[in-house]
């Protein structure tokens with residue numbers, strides 16, 4: 001069973017980031033009372049970095065034992081380590097490296113400097129998840145593109161359809177760069193909580209389409225992932241403008 005989507009609207013992007021950060025701190029503390037380690041999948045985009053900056057500014061963050069948090073990414077642009085366009089580089093710049101994480105528990109997707117191909121990278125990443133990624137993610141964060149994409153699963157792109165796999169190489173992405181590695185819908189099914197963080201009027205149509213009762217993830221990938229315990233759409237007022 002998965003949880004039906006619930007919508008939470010905040011006045012603006014900063015309020016959304018701050019509230020999501022407080023929520024994340026609480027979720028990680030909770031997860032650490034259930035299990036030795038909390039497992040979180042981060043996202044790129046401006047919201048992926050905004051939540052990290054807000055976590056850093058939240059006094060409550062000291063309640064989390066950051067050395068017992070395992071960090072993953074839902075997708076990565078297939079670029080060399082440290083490239084400014086990589087999701088992890090942008091998250092690092094937002095303050096990820098200042099949280100006190102154990103670098104051995106920060107699982108980065110190998111780029112072309114560390115793997116022969118996006119396929120090989122996806123395989124290596126999937127292997128790490130099998131080894132260290134417990135039974136389920138505690139929290140998976142997603143940004144949503146104006147086209148309704150999540151992670152690197154794009155509308156009508158064949159990579160969406162891969163089954164029996166944890167991670168997939170994505171080529172010919174409609175958004176640059178063309179080569180990426182993404183977790184699959186199947187992998188995201190193992191999530192306790194799935195949170196979509198969406199701000200801005202340019203996302204209003206995509207949000208409404210994803211939340212429509214007859215939404216199909218082939219057309220609107222953001223309609224796909226759901227958490228077992230919670231599926232939260234954390235929006236600012238502009239992104240929520242067309243939600244009924």
Ligand SMILES: O=C(O)[C@H](O)[C@@H](O)[C@H](O)[C@H](O)COP(=O)(O)O
Nearest residue numbers: 044045046047048143144145151
């Ligand atoms: O891989 C990418 O090209 C981006 O990371 C992308 O997937 C981003 O997460 C969304 O477009 C939401 O972006 P915002 O958070 O800036 O709205």
